[in-house]
Amino acid sequence: MIAIRDKAPEREDIETLLPWHAAGTLSRRDAERVEQALATDAELARRYELVREELAETIHLNETLGAPSARAMQKLFAAIDAESANENRRTSFDFGGWLAGLIEQVSPRTLAWSAAAAGLAIVLQAGLLAGFFVTERGATYQTASYDHTTSTPQGAFALVRFNPEANAADITKFFAAHKATLVEGPQPGGVYRIRVAPTALSQSELAKVVAQMSEDKGVVAFIVPARSQQ
Amino acid sequence: MQATSDEALISRIAAGDRLAMQVLFARHHVRVYRFVLRLVGGNATLAEDLISDVFLDVWRQAAKFEARSAASTWLLAIARFKALSALRRKPDEELDEETAEAIEDLSDDPEVTAQKKDKGEILRKCLTALSPEHREIIDLVYYHEKSVEEVASIVGIPEATVKTRMFYARKKLSELLKAAGVDRGWP
Numbered sequence: 001m002i003a004i005r006d007k008a009p010e011r012e013d014i015e016t017l018l019p020w021h022a023a024g025t026l027s028r029r030d031a032e033r034v035e036q037a038l039a040t041d042a043e044l045a046r047r048y049e050l051v052r053e054e055l056a057e058t059i060h061l062n063e064t065l066g067a068p069s070a071r072a073m074q075k076l077f078a079a080i081d082a083e084s085a086n087e088n089r090r091t092s093f094d095f096g097g098w099l100a101g102l103i104e105q106v107s108p109r110t111l112a113w114s115a116a117a118a119g120l121a122i123v124l125q126a127g128l129l130a131g132f133f134v135t136e137r138g139a140t141y142q143t144a145s146y147d148h149t150t151s152t153p154q155g156a157f158a159l160v161r162f163n164p165e166a167n168a169a170d171i172t173k174f175f176a177a178h179k180a181t182l183v184e185g186p187q188p189g190g191v192y193r194i195r196v197a198p199t200a201l202s203q204s205e206l207a208k209v210v211a212q213m214s215e216d217k218g219v220v221a222f223i224v225p226a227r228s229q230q
Numbered sequence: 231m232q233a234t235s236d237e238a239l240i241s242r243i244a245a246g247d248r249l250a251m252q253v254l255f256a257r258h259h260v261r262v263y264r265f266v267l268r269l270v271g272g273n274a275t276l277a278e279d280l281i282s283d284v285f286l287d288v289w290r291q292a293a294k295f296e297a298r299s300a301a302s303t304w305l306l307a308i309a310r311f312k313a314l315s316a317l318r319r320k321p322d323e324e325l326d327e328e329t330a331e332a333i334e335d336l337s338d339d340p341e342v343t344a345q346k347k348d349k350g351e352i353l354r355k356c357l358t359a360l361s362p363e364h365r366e367i368i369d370l371v372y373y374h375e376k377s378v379e380e381v382a383s384i385v386g387i388p389e390a391t392v393k394t395r396m397f398y399a400r401k402k403l404s405e406l407l408k409a410a411g412v413d414r415g416w417p
Contacts, residue, residue, distance in 0.1 A: 016393040019400070025377040050414055054400065057353040058372035068263040072278040073255060076285050080248065083289070 011037065015044065018051045156201040157183065157226040158210050161191050166219045174219040178212070193226060236301030244292035255285050258302060261374060262309050268369055269313040269362060280316060284309045299383055306374060307384045310366070349412055356406035364399035371396055 014037040020026045021034040038045045158180075162171060175181065178196060185192030196209050206225045214223050234253065242250035259281055266284075267277040287308050288295075295304060357368065370376045370384060381396075382389045401417050408414070 016397050019371045019396055020378060023371055023375050025371075025375055025380075047416055050404075050416055051400075053350075053353065054357075054368070054403065055372045057350050058357060058368055060350065061354045061357050062264050062268075062369065062373040065264045065267055066274075067260045068274075068278045068281060072259065072263070072282050075279070075282040076255065076289075077248075077252075079282065079286050080251065080289050084246070084248075 011041070011044065015047065018044075018048050019055070022048070022051045022055045155195040155199060156197040156206050156209070158194055158196050158206070158213065158223050159191050159226045160194055160213070160223040161221045163217070163219055163221045170219050174213075174216055177216075178209075180213075237295075237297045240288070240292045240295045240297075240301060243289060244295070251285070251289055254288065254301070258305055259285070261302070262305050265306055265369060265374060266309050266313045268365055269310065270317060271362075276316060277313075280309065280312045283312050287312075299380065302374070303376065303380045303383055306370070306376070310384055352410050352412055353403075353407065356403055356410060359406055360399060360402060363395070364402055367392070367395050368399050368403070 014034055017026060017030055017034055021031060026034065038048055166174075175194075181195045183193040183195050196206070196213065201209065203225070210223050210225050214220055234250075236254065236257070239250045239254045239257075243254065262284055263277055263281045266280045267274060270276050270280070284305060288305065295301070357365065360368065367381060367385070370381045376384065378389050378392050381392045385392070387395070404414050404416055
């Protein structure tokens with residue numbers, strides 16, 4: 001019924017490859033097979049000319065289809081801009097990631113599940129911090145850890161690195177005992193910026209507060225006074 | 231100076247580079263549009279909407295591109311999926327208006343048609359009268375220069391089926407030509 005079935009398998013195979021040979025998309029090996037067959041088979045060569053006609057007219061037809069209007073590109077980039085805006089709102093303040101990083105930094109690697117409850121206190125700290133950033137900085141949300149572009153809260157500050165053996169509960173108690181709040185971090189080296197007093201302190205007063213905090217060896221690895229403005 | 235490869239552009243797109251997206255779009259959108267336009271029977275508005283969707287998918291999925299195939303093959307595969315999905319949502323009677331017109335035109339009077347049009351024009355008319363399935367494979371092989379493997383990847387069929395489908399598409403084309411008064415002596 002169909003001519004392709006009546007031919008020898010090799011020729012049949014070669015004939016099915018003719019369109020790809022005309023388009024130049026055959027492997028080198030197959031292209032050589034086709035070339036050899038075309039050189040010795042006049043009927044196959046005639047059919048190859050038909051393929052070449054089809055190729056030429058298919059290209060001609062497609063090239064006359066024109067191009068899309070600028071609307072397609074405008075629609076695409078409007079959608080991309082809309083997605084990017086949504087993405088920024090979702091991720092600029094990556095609270096979950098920030099909190100996870102914080103807990104990882106401040107807790108020993110052996111932090112037990114029993115410490116999870118204590119972690120709630122850290123969540124509260126972080127929540128206050130997030131609230132601060134959202135309310136103080138309006139719609140321009142920034143990653144708390146690395147925002148150095150806007151005004152810092154009033155008060156006295158210190159830079160602290162927590163003891164790797166301290167767990168979240170220890171740190172929470174530390175904050176409560178010293179009426180301190182977490183401002184930002186971790187910065188390089190696992191250092192956090194904390195507020196140690198709600199108002200600015202003199203250099204000596206701040207040094208005294210920092211010295212008291214440094215006594216809590218179970219929580220504090222090191223602590224130094226920080227400038228009020230960054 | 232060598233142009234940035236499609237693969238490099240897609241890597242940059244995965245990182246949110248909007249300019250890379252513009253370059254990739256400029257490089258491929260016309261061919262993708264023409265491929266889609268043929269699939270949707272010449273509906274230019276629908277084709278434009280679809281290519282926006284295709285490239286938006288690229289923006290969203292760029293990180294998943296594994297460069298096992300050419301970027302153009304990936305784009306055409308996405309485009310094909312979008313076009314067929316859109317066609318499934320449309321009533322059947324709207325699908326192939328252009329094809330129907332072409333067939334109608336061809337059935338007028340083969341001899342007269344052959345006299346008044348050159349062979350190339352008749353061949354192009356017959357190409358538009360093929361079924362979407364045959365039209366698609368002919369376009370992919372001849373116009374989009376896709377290998378057997380690439381067509382198999384885009385259409386989602388085995389390589390052997392690609393070859394036989396192309397054969398039958400060409401056979402059908404010859405039959406349409408014969409009906410239009412052009413006997414090529416094959417098959």
